[in-house]
Amino acid sequence: MPIADTLADMQRLHRAPEPDVILPLSEAARIDTAARQRVIARAGRLLDELRAAQSSGWVNRFLQEYRLNTDEGIALLSLAEAFLRVPDADTADLLIRDKLGTADWSAHAGKSDSTLVNSATWGLVVTRSLVGESGSTLKRLIGRVGEPVVRTAVGTAMRLMGQVFVMGRTIEEALERANDKDNTGFVASFDMLGEGARTKDDAERYFRSYADAIDAIGKGSKGRDHSISVKLSALHPRYETAHADTCVPELSAMLVQLAQRAARADIGLNVDAEESERLVMSLDIIAAAARAPSLSGWDQLGMAVQAYSKRCRAVIAWADAIGGETNRKIAVRLVKGAYWDSEIKRTQEAGLSAYPLYTRKAATDVSYLACARDMLAAKNIYAAFASHNALTVATLLEWAGDRRDFEFQRLHGMGDGLYEKLVRDEGYNCRIYAPVGGHRDLLAYLVRRLLENGANSSFVHQLADPNVTEEELLADPVEKIAAVRGTRHPSIPLPADLFGAVRGNSEGLDLQDAMTLEDTASAIAARADIGAAPADSTVEDVRTAIAAADAAFEGWSRTPVETRAAALDRLADLLEEHRIDLMALAVHEAGKTIGDALGEVREAADFCRYYANQARAGFAPVVLPGPTGESNTLRLEGRGVFACIAPWNFPLAIFLGQVTAALVAGNSVVAKPAPQTPRIALRAVTLAHQAGIPQDVLKLVTGGGEAGNALTADPHVMGVAFTGSTATAKAIARSLVADDARPIVPLIAETGGLNAMIVDSTALPEQVIADVMTSAFRSAGQRCSALRLLVVQEDVLDRTIEMLKGAMDTLVVGDPADPRTDVGPVIDDAAYRKLEDYRRTMQDRWLHTVAAPQGRFIAPTAIRIDRIEDLTQEWFGPILHVTTWKAGTLDETIARINRSGYGLTLGLHSRIAGRCAHTVAAARVGNLYVNRSMIGAVVGSQPFGGEGLSGTGPKAGGPHYLPRFAVERTVSIDTTSAGGNASLLSIEDVTL
Numbered sequence: 001m002p003i004a005d006t007l008a009d010m011q012r013l014h015r016a017p018e019p020d021v022i023l024p025l026s027e028a029a030r031i032d033t034a035a036r037q038r039v040i041a042r043a044g045r046l047l048d049e050l051r052a053a054q055s056s057g058w059v060n061r062f063l064q065e066y067r068l069n070t071d072e073g074i075a076l077l078s079l080a081e082a083f084l085r086v087p088d089a090d091t092a093d094l095l096i097r098d099k100l101g102t103a104d105w106s107a108h109a110g111k112s113d114s115t116l117v118n119s120a121t122w123g124l125v126v127t128r129s130l131v132g133e134s135g136s137t138l139k140r141l142i143g144r145v146g147e148p149v150v151r152t153a154v155g156t157a158m159r160l161m162g163q164v165f166v167m168g169r170t171i172e173e174a175l176e177r178a179n180d181k182d183n184t185g186f187v188a189s190f191d192m193l194g195e196g197a198r199t200k201d202d203a204e205r206y207f208r209s210y211a212d213a214i215d216a217i218g219k220g221s222k223g224r225d226h227s228i229s230v231k232l233s234a235l236h237p238r239y240e241t242a243h244a245d246t247c248v249p250e251l252s253a254m255l256v257q258l259a260q261r262a263a264r265a266d267i268g269l270n271v272d273a274e275e276s277e278r279l280v281m282s283l284d285i286i287a288a289a290a291r292a293p294s295l296s297g298w299d300q301l302g303m304a305v306q307a308y309s310k311r312c313r314a315v316i317a318w319a320d321a322i323g324g325e326t327n328r329k330i331a332v333r334l335v336k337g338a339y340w341d342s343e344i345k346r347t348q349e350a351g352l353s354a355y356p357l358y359t360r361k362a363a364t365d366v367s368y369l370a371c372a373r374d375m376l377a378a379k380n381i382y383a384a385f386a387s388h389n390a391l392t393v394a395t396l397l398e399w400a401g402d403r404r405d406f407e408f409q410r411l412h413g414m415g416d417g418l419y420e421k422l423v424r425d426e427g428y429n430c431r432i433y434a435p436v437g438g439h440r441d442l443l444a445y446l447v448r449r450l451l452e453n454g455a456n457s458s459f460v461h462q463l464a465d466p467n468v469t470e471e472e473l474l475a476d477p478v479e480k481i482a483a484v485r486g487t488r489h490p491s492i493p494l495p496a497d498l499f500g501a502v503r504g505n506s507e508g509l510d511l512q513d514a515m516t517l518e519d520t521a522s523a524i525a526a527r528a529d530i531g532a533a534p535a536d537s538t539v540e541d542v543r544t545a546i547a548a549a550d551a552a553f554e555g556w557s558r559t560p561v562e563t564r565a566a567a568l569d570r571l572a573d574l575l576e577e578h579r580i581d582l583m584a585l586a587v588h589e590a591g592k593t594i595g596d597a598l599g600e601v602r603e604a605a606d607f608c609r610y611y612a613n614q615a616r617a618g619f620a621p622v623v624l625p626g627p628t629g630e631s632n633t634l635r636l637e638g639r640g641v642f643a644c645i646a647p648w649n650f651p652l653a654i655f656l657g658q659v660t661a662a663l664v665a666g667n668s669v670v671a672k673p674a675p676q677t678p679r680i681a682l683r684a685v686t687l688a689h690q691a692g693i694p695q696d697v698l699k700l701v702t703g704g705g706e707a708g709n710a711l712t713a714d715p716h717v718m719g720v721a722f723t724g725s726t727a728t729a730k731a732i733a734r735s736l737v738a739d740d741a742r743p744i745v746p747l748i749a750e751t752g753g754l755n756a757m758i759v760d761s762t763a764l765p766e767q768v769i770a771d772v773m774t775s776a777f778r779s780a781g782q783r784c785s786a787l788r789l790l791v792v793q794e795d796v797l798d799r800t801i802e803m804l805k806g807a808m809d810t811l812v813v814g815d816p817a818d819p820r821t822d823v824g825p826v827i828d829d830a831a832y833r834k835l836e837d838y839r840r841t842m843q844d845r846w847l848h849t850v851a852a853p854q855g856r857f858i859a860p861t862a863i864r865i866d867r868i869e870d871l872t873q874e875w876f877g878p879i880l881h882v883t884t885w886k887a888g889t890l891d892e893t894i895a896r897i898n899r900s901g902y903g904l905t906l907g908l909h910s911r912i913a914g915r916c917a918h919t920v921a922a923a924r925v926g927n928l929y930v931n932r933s934m935i936g937a938v939v940g941s942q943p944f945g946g947e948g949l950s951g952t953g954p955k956a957g958g959p960h961y962l963p964r965f966a967v968e969r970t971v972s973i974d975t976t977s978a979g980g981n982a983s984l985l986s987i988e989d990v991t992l
Contacts, residue, residue, distance in 0.1 A: 001317045001320070001321055002321065003318060003321045003322060003325065005317075006314050006315075006317045006318035006321055007280075007283075007314075007318065009311075009313075009314035009317070010279070010280070010311040010314045010315065010318070011515075013310045013311050013313075013314055014276075014310060014311055014356055014513075015310075015352060015353050015354040015355070015356060015510075016310060016354065017354060018310075018354070018355075018358060018359065018363065018486060018487065018488045019485060019486035019487055021310045021358075021486075022358060022363045022366060022367065022481055022486040023481075023485075023486040025313065025366055025367055025370040025371075026366055026370075026478050026481055026482060026486070028369075028370035028373055028374070029366045029367075029369035029370040029373070029477070029478050030478050031395065031398065031478075035398055036476065038398055039391070039394045039395050039398050040394075040474055042394040042397060042398070043390045043391045043393070043394035043395075043474050044470065044474070046390035046393060046394060046418060047390050047470060047473065047474075049417045049418065049420070049421060050390060050415070050416075050417045050418050051417075052417060053416040053417020053418075053420070071104070072104065075099045075100060075102075076099070078099050078911065079095065079096070079099040079100065079154070079158070080158055080161050081764075081911065082095060082762045082764075082911035083095060083096075083154060083155065083158050084155065084158050084159070084162075085761075085762070085764075085765075086761050086762050087761055087795045087796065088761055088793075088795040088887050089148075089151065090887040090888050091760060091761045091762060091793070091795070091887050091912075092151055092154075093150075093151060094912055094914075094915070095762055095911065095912055096150060096151065096154055097914075098912045098913055098914045098915070100154075164413045165411075165412065165413040165414075165435065166193070166412070166413075166435045166436065166437060167188065167190065167412050167432075167434035167435060167436055168434075168436055169436075169437065169438050170436070171190060171192070171212070171213040171216045171217065171436055172216060172220065173436075174188070174190055174434055174436040175190075175216065175217065175220040175221070175226070176220075178190075178224070178226065178432070178434060179220070179221075179222050179224065183432070184424070185423040185424050185430075186419075186423060186430050186431070186432050187224050187225045187226050187227070187429075187430075187431050187432070188224075188226050188227075188412075188431065188432045188433075188434040189226070189227045189228065189229050189268075189270055189333075189409070189431050189432070189433050189434065190213060190217060190226065190227070190228050190229065190434050190436050191228075191229040191231075191272070191433060191434065191435050191436065192206065192209045192210055192213055192228075192234075192436050192437060193435050193436060193437030193438075196231070196233035196234055196239075196766075197233065197234050197235065197236060197237045197239075198237055198766055198769055198770065198803060198806065198807050198810075199237055199803060199805075199806025199807055199809065199810065200237060200806060200809060200810065201806050202234075202237065202806065203234070203235050203236055203237055206231075206234040206235055207235055207254060207258075210228065210230055210235075210258055211257075211258060211261055213228055213436070214228055214258065214261045214262050214265050214267065214269070215261070215265060217265065217267050218262075218264070218265025218266060218267055219265075221267065225267075225268070226267060227262075227267050227268030227269065227270060227300070227302070227431070228262065228267065228268070228269055228270070229269075229270045229271075229272050229304075229433065230255070230258060230269060230270065230271055230272065231272045231274065232251055232255070232271060232272075232274065232278070232282060232285060233274055233278070235251055235254050235255075236250060236251050236254075237806075237807070237810045238810055239251065239278060239281070240512075241277060241278075241281065241511070241512045241513070241514055241517055242511070242517065242819040242820050243820055244281055244284075244514060247281070248281055248284050248285060249288075251281075251285045252284070252285045252288035252289065255271070255285055255286070255288070255289045256288065256289050256292045256294065256295065259289050259292070259295055259298070259301060260294055260295065262298075262300065263295060263298040263300070267300065268300035268301075268302055268331060269300065269301060269302065270302035270303065270304060270331060270333055271285070271286055271302065271303045271304065272304050273303070273304035273305060273306045273335065273337075273338065274339070275339050275342070275343065275346075276309060276311075276339075276343055276356040276357065277346075277512035277513075279309070279311065279315070280514060281514075282303075283315070283318060286301070286303050286322070287322055289301060290322050290323075290325075290326045290328065290330070291325075291326055296326075296327075298328070299328050299329055300331065301328065301330060301331065302330065302331030302332065302333060302382075302384070303319060303330065303331070303332060303333070304332075304333040304334075304335055304386075305319070305332055305333070305334055305335070305371070306335055306336070306337040306338065306339075306357075307334060307335065307336050307337060307364050307365075307367045307368035307371055308336060308337035308340055308357040308358050308363075308364040308367065309337065309356060309357050309367075310355075310356060310357060310358065311356070312367055312371050313367070313370060313371050313374060316332065316334075316371050316374045316375055316378070316381070317374070319332050319378075319380075319381055320374075320378040320379065320380045320381050321380075322380075323378075323379075323380025323381060324379065324380045328380070329380055329381060329382045330380060330381055330382070331381075331382040331384060332375055332381050332382070332383060332384060333384040333386055333409060334368065334371055334372055334375060334383070334384065334385050334386060335386045336364050336365075336368055336386075336387070337357065337364065340357060343355065343356060343357055344357075344359070344492060347495055348495045348498050348505075350495070350508040350510065351495050351496070351505050351506050351507055351508030351602060352495055352508050352510050353494075353495070353496075353507075354494060354495075355488075355492075355494075359488045359489040359492040360480075360481070360484070360488075360489050362477040362480035362481050363477075363481055363486070365389070365392065365477035366477045366478055366481050368387070368392060369392065369395060369396075369477070369478075372385055372396055372399070373399060375406075376396075376399060376400060376403075376406065382405075382406065383406040383407070384406065384407045384408075384409050384431065385406065385407070385408050385409065386408075386409035386410065386411075386433065387408070387409075387410075388410055388411070388414055388415035388418060390418065390473070390474070391473070391474050391477075393408065393418065393419075393422075396408075397422075397428075404427055404428060404429065406429070407428075407429035407430060407431050408422070408428060408429065408430045408431070409430065409431045409432070409433055410430065410432060410433065411432075411433050412432050412433060412434045412435060495508075499940055499941075501613065502610065502613060502940045503606060503609040503610040503612075503613055503939070503940055504572075504609050505606070506572070506576065506601075506602035506603070506605040506606045506609075507576050507579075507602070507605075508598065508602060509579075509598055511594065511595060511598065511819075517594075517819055520580070520583070520594060520598075521594060521817065521818070521819045523580045523584070524580065524583055524584045524587050524588075524594060524597075524817055525817050527580070527581060527584035527585075527588070528584070528588050528817075529588075530581060530584050530585055530588070530679075531585055531589075531679040531680070531682065531683055532679070533678050533679050533682075534678050534679075534682050534700070534702050535702070536675070536702050536703035536704070536707065537672075537701040537702050537703050537707045538707075539706060539707070539710045541701060541707075542670070542701050542707050542710040542711050542714070543710065543714065545670050545699035545700075545701050546641055546670055546699075546711070546714050546716050546717065547716070548696045548699055549641045549668035549669065549670050549696060549697065549698075549699050550640065550641050550668065550716045551696065552668050552694060552696035552697045553638065553640055553641060553667065553668040553697075555694075556638070556663075556666065556667075556668055556694065556697045557637055557638040557666040557667070559666075561615050561616060561619040561620070561664070561666070562616065563692075564615065564663065564664045564666065565611075565612035565613070565615050565616050565664055566612070566692070567663075567688075567691050567692040567693050568608040568609070568611060568612040568660050568663070568664055568691070569608065569609060569612050570691035570692055571608050571656075571660070571687060571688050571691035571693070572604075572605040572606075572608035572609045572612075573691075574687045574690060574691055575601055575604055575605045575608070575656075575684075575687065576601070576605055578683075578687065579598075579601050581683065582597075582600070582601050582604075582652060582680065582683065582684075583597040583598055583600070583601055584597075585652075585679055585680040585683060586600045586601075586651065586652060586680060587816050587817050588817070589651070589676075589677050589679050589680055590648060590649070590651050590676070590677050590680065590827070591780070591816050591824045591825045591826070591827060591856075592779065592816055592824065593778075593779070593816045593821050593822070593824050594816070594817070594819055594821075596778070596779050597816075599653075599936070600650065600651075600652045600653050601652065601653075603650075603653035603657075603939060604652045604653045604655075604656045604657070604684070606938070606939035606940070606957075607653065607656055607657040607660055607661075607939055607956075607957065608656065608660050610939045610940045610957060611657075611660050611661050611664050611961075611962060612660075612664060614664075614959065614961075614962050615664040615665065615962060618636065618962060618963065619635075619636050619664075619665070619666075619962075619966070621633045621634065621635045622634040622635070624970070626972075628981060629974065629975055629976040629981040630972065630973070630974055630975060630976075631971075631972070631973040631975055632970065632971070632972045632973075633970065633971050634968060634969070634970050635968075635969055635970075635971075636665070636666075636962075636963060636966040636967070636968060636969075637666050637966060637967055637969060638665055638666025638667040638668075638965070638966060638967075639665075639667055639718040639719050639745070639746075639965065639966065639967050640667060640668070640716070640717075640718030640719070641667065641668050641669070641670060641716055641717050641718055641719075642662040642667040642668070642669050642670075642717070642718065642719045642720070642721060642965065643669075643670055643671075643672070643711045643712055643714075643717045643719070643720045643721070644658040644659050644662055644669055644670070644671040644672070644720075644721045645658075645671075645672050645708060645711070645712075645720065645721070645722045645723070645724070645732075646658060646671070646672070646673050646674060646681070646723060647674050647723045647724045647784075648673075648674035648675075648676040648677045648827050649779070649782045649783060649784070649827070649876075650723075650783075651673060651674065651676075651677035651680045651681060652680050652681075652684055654723050654750075654956075655671065655673055655680075655681055655684060656684055656688075657956055657957070658671070658721040658723070658748075658956075659671050659684075659688070659698065661721070661956075661961055661962055661965055662719070662721060662965050663688075663693060663697065663698065664962070665962050665963075665965035665966045666966065667718070667719070667965060668696070668697045668698070668699075669697070669698050669699070670699045670700075670701060670711060670717070671685065671698065671699070671700055671701070672700075672701050672702065672703070672707060672708055672711055673700075673702060674724075675702070675703055675704040676827050676828055678702040681700060681702070682700060682702075685698060685700045709735070712732050712735050712736065713735050713738075713739075715739060715741070715742045715743075717745065718743065718745050719745050719746045719747075719748070719965065720732055720736065720745065720746070720747050720748070721748040721965075722747065722748070722749045722750070723749075723750040723751075723784075724751065725751060725752060726751040726752060726949050726950070729747070729749040729751050729951075729952075732747060732749070733747050733749070746964055747952060748952060748953075748954070748964055748965075749951050749952045750784070750944075750945050750946070750950075750951040750952075750956060751784070751904075751946070751949065751950050751951050752784045752874040752876070752902070752904065752950065753784065753785070753788070753874065753902040753903065753904025753905060753925075753946055753949075753950045754788050754789060754871055754872075754873075754874060754897075754900045754902045755785060755786060755787055755788050755789065755902075755904055755905040755906065755907075755934060756787075756788070756789040756790070756791050756868070756897050756906055756907070757771075757772065757775065757787050757789070757790050757791065757906070757907030757908070757909065757934060758791045758885070758890075758893060758894070758897075758906070758907065758908050758909070758910075758919070759790065759791065759792045759793060759796070759800065759909045759910075760793045760796075760887075760890075760909065760910045760912070760915065761793045761795045761796045761887070762910055762911035762912055763796075763909035763910055763911065763931070764909075764911075765796070765799055765800060765803055766803070767909070767931065768800065768803075768909050769800070769803045769804055769807045770807075770933075771907070771909070771931075771932060771933040771934070772787060772790060772804065772807075772880070773807050773808070773811075774933040774935065775787035775907065775933045775934040775935050776788075776790075776860075776878065776880040777808075777811060777822065777823055777860045777878045777880075778822070778823075778935060779824075779935070780823050780824050780825065780826055780858065780877060780878050781858075781860075781875075781876065781877045781878035781879060781880075782826060782827065782876055782877060783935050784904060784950075785904060785905045785927065785934055785935045785937065785944070786876075786934070786935060787880060787907065787934050787935075788871065788874060788875065788879075788880070788881060789868065789871050789880075789881045789882075789883065789897075790862075790880060790881070790882045790883075791868065791883055791884065791885050791893060791897075792882065792883075792884055792885070793884065793885055793886075793887055794884040794885065794886055794887075795887060797884055801847060801848075801862075801882070804847075804848065804862060804882075805847070805848040805862075808848055808849075808850050808860055808862065809850060811823055811850055811860055813850065813851070813852045813853065813857050813859065813860065814853055814857070823852075823857070823860055823878055824857075825855060825856035825857050826856050826857075826858055826876075826877050827856075828856070829856065831856075831876065831877065832856045832858065835858045835875060835876070835877040835879065836858060838875060838879070839858065839859075839861055839863075839879060842863050845863050845864050845865065846861060846862070846863060846864075847862040847863065847864050847882060848861070848862045849861040849862070858877045858878055858879070859878075860878040860879075860880075861878070861879050861880070862880045862881075862882055863879065863880070863881050863882065864881075864882050864883070865881050865882070865883050866883065867883060868883055868893070868896045868897060868900075869896065869899075869900075870883070871900075874902075890915065890918065890919070891918075891922065894919060894922045894923055895922070897923070898922075898923065898924045900949075901948050901949045902946070902948055902949045902950045903924045903925045903926060903946045903947040903948040903949070903950045904925060904926055904927065904945075904946035904950035904951070905925060905926070905927045905928070905929065905934050905946070906919075906923050906925040906927075906928050906929070906934075907928075907929045907930075907932075907933075907934045908928065908929070908930045908931070909930075909931055910930075910931070916930050924947065924948065925946065925947070925950075926944070926945050926946035926947055926950065926951070926953070926955065927942065927944060927945075927946070937957065938957075939957035940957055940958075942957070943955035943956065943957045943958025943959070943960075943961070944956050944957055944958075945958075
């Protein structure tokens with residue numbers, strides 16, 4: 001198949017409906033009855049060998065006893081993930097207590113047939129008694145004395161787990177172990193541990209690590225056909241679609257250099273598979289290496305392909321085609337997949353049409369078999385089948401017949417026993433995928449591999465479960481898929497249906513797809529002059545708008561709630577229909593990046609649909625209980641004219657969020673956008689009118705403080721929704737009570753915050769830095785939820801700052817219409833002057849800053865401050881303040897943050913579950929984010945709003961928001977007044 005056709009197939013299959021992709025593959029994976037019987041018989045023998053191997057060795061038995069479907073197994077895995085990176089004893093002890101002090105280890109006592117496992121279990125029982133939260137004074141004393149002993153024992157155990165799953169701490173150690181007599185007949189593919197570069201220094205370090213490992217493998221293989229696996233994301237900190245024009249050629253050059261080194265060392269080099277969004281880029285990079293003249297004649301270039309991907313078969317065809325074009329065999333390592341859960345989540349978050357992968361484990365098995373069959377038939381592929389599944393292996397052996405010109409692969413530390421006889425007695429080839437790195441580095445890798453292979457649906461987990469029969473283990477995946485007609489798993493809804501009856505999910509754009517990104521960016525660039533700004537409204541214009549809205553209120557309030565809600569649904573549809581125009585306005589008028597502009601439109605549509613459904617459910621009359629002969633009903637109705645005053649940082653989403661809530665509650669609305677962003681507001685109001693909102697029910701006024709003052713001071717305004725500064729919110733509040741004759745009206749205010757993120761020493765530094773970069777610098781720091789103060793445990797400050805500096809150096813500051821841009825301009829000249837003046841006054845405290853072009857661009861800057869209290873006001877831009885806290889002072893740290901008086905967002909990065917629960921109880925903030933970024937609240941999932949100086953509540957996008965826009969009215973009727981209680985008198989006698 002020509003390469004162009006394979007690429008076209010990939011594009012077609014990427015998000016195709018699941019049955020359309022898997023059912024054709026089922027035919028390729030099907031085997032006849034006689035072959036099936038032979039496969040079952042052979043798989044049964046492999047199962048016996050697997051079970052025999054797994055019953056030997058105390059580590060295997062330990063892992064069987066503490067599987068991932070037990071609380072204790074999860075506790076051990078969580079401890080392994082974090083313990084070795086904790087530098088301070090106090091936090092290490094807290095982590096041990098958190099993970100081991102609550103699980104029921106005694107339930108496992110004496111359950112294993114291994115004396116060592118039972119001894120380890122007894123050790124865990126004793127450990128719990130030492131570190132548990134409650135107990136006698138003697139027990140607490142023993143706990144304090146025993147903590148160093150426990151800490152040492154846990155550290156030893158974690159390192160032992162590292163030895164089980166990691167081949168060696170160095171490539172030399174790994175080579176020695178791979179060449180050991182216990183591995184006779186097996187070869188290794190060494191993987192230098194590293195989940196991805198966050199900084200340029202990371203990338204350079206990983207490159208040197210790969211280069212040095214290649215040299216060492218070439219010298220130390222001792223006649224064995226060892227190889228190396230390379231992860232492209234470890235070689236570039238911006239391996240992203242938006243940066244493809246730079247990262248692809250740079251990565252291509254690096255891969256060619258490593259491949260040249262591997263060719264000189266006479267070893268193979270395999271490019272690992274990664275997330276689906278990087279697939280096409282990775283093929284371009286691999287193709288560049290395959291076509292490099294300097295590598296002509298070298299036949300050991302390889303790639304990994306993930307069978308859970310809908311594009312897998314097309315990628316196999318591509319590999320065969322590129323091999324034919326370059327007159328070589330491409331070594332293809334077929335795996336079932338390593339990022340399944342994160343792929344699902346990212347697709348849901350992005351609101352895309354369908355998943356890029358299969359949602360059923362059986363579908364992945366079918367895909368694997370179909371693709372394996374293609375690989376065996378391909379002329380230009382050397383096939384490598386990575387699997388721990390006895391049925392899969394037996395099927396491949398059936399298809400291969402007498403052939404030996406392929407290999408099997410397994411992970412080091414897993415699948416022992418599956419391949420030993422095949423290799424040593426039958427002459428098959430097997431390569432062990434062998435991680436190499438320090439035990440601290442193994443953590444993320446270890447957790448991922450254990451989760452992949454320990455999930456309830458995995459063969460490895462099922463094999464260890466005595467409740468799973470051999471018949472179930474060896475069930476035909478083709479028949480499983482036929483039984484459900486290839487349909488998606490019912491527990492994994494499509495992104496559009498993610499929120500069920502709460503709201504429809506807004507449509508997204510796949511900006512990780514190069515064609516979609518290019519088309520979107522071109523369309524936005526072509527609309528630079530879209531929309532004319534309306535003239536500022538005069539005070540008289542404001543009064544006229546209020547009068548019109550006041551006159552229209554009565555009719556609108558009597559309009560059935562279903563009619564009002566349907567108009568919001570139509571508005572959501574129109575927003576998506578005009579998505580590109582609205583994104584262009586957000587980019588060119590508000591300075592938003594393309595990704596943020598898309599999020600703006602999606603959030604606005606989500607508000608529309610969410611409030612429509614909330615109104616349908618909450619604004620129906622409620623029949624209340626009471627004595628017989630009486631009718632009591634409660635209903636919600638609009639208040640009158642609502643003034644909605646929106647900010648410039650969310651000129652569409654917050655603008656329409658306020659407006660649609662007020663409208664669907666039965667109010668008429670006079671809306672005023674920020675003076676910096678009138679064009680997008682005008683377009684939104686025009687679409688609202690087109691959706692069926694009468695023009696006098698929704699009026700737009702524009703301008704600055706004069707128009708705003710006229711709006712809030714008018715006695716006909718029965719409520720105000722405002723998002724902006726705390727000072728302005730207080731001024732509005734004073735204006736609403738200045739006139740004694742004016743009714744008491746509600747103010748719904750959402751204001752800013754001195755938002756902090758607390759990081760302890762158990763947190764994964766790479767994850768912390770990724771979330772800090774997003775929280776502090778995305779949207780040029782111009783979100784009310786943005787991170788302003790990073791509070792790092794002093795024990796890990798140096799490493800955190802080092803990584804922060806490197807990550808900041810990768811930021812692109814510039815034109816928001818450029819897809820590469822991370823940080824665009826601040827909103828206007830006044831904001832620029834204020835931020836830049838402050839930044840310059842703090843220059844002697846800069847931890848780091850980066851270059852910024854001329855114009856309204858504030859260079860992202862990290863500033864060191866001595867104390868939490870030194871940050872006294874919100875700096876609304878890409879400026880991050882950093883300070884520290886001491887281990888053991890979490891309560892005091894949270895209290896100091898609380899005393900700022902603001903209460904909008906707080907972040908916490910910690911692996912200690914008890915610390916999370918403690919922070920939830922102590923923090924006085926509207927939104928607390930744990931082990932994730934602090935921005936991007938989702939309508940209906942993360943209602944947004946603060947307390948104290950950060951707002952009045954209720955939370956936008958939450959279930960309590962709409963009633964604040966309404967008045968409650970109760971009607972009580974005496975139904976007996978017309979001559980008796982007919983309903984009571986008509987009750988029939990019942991005979992028991």
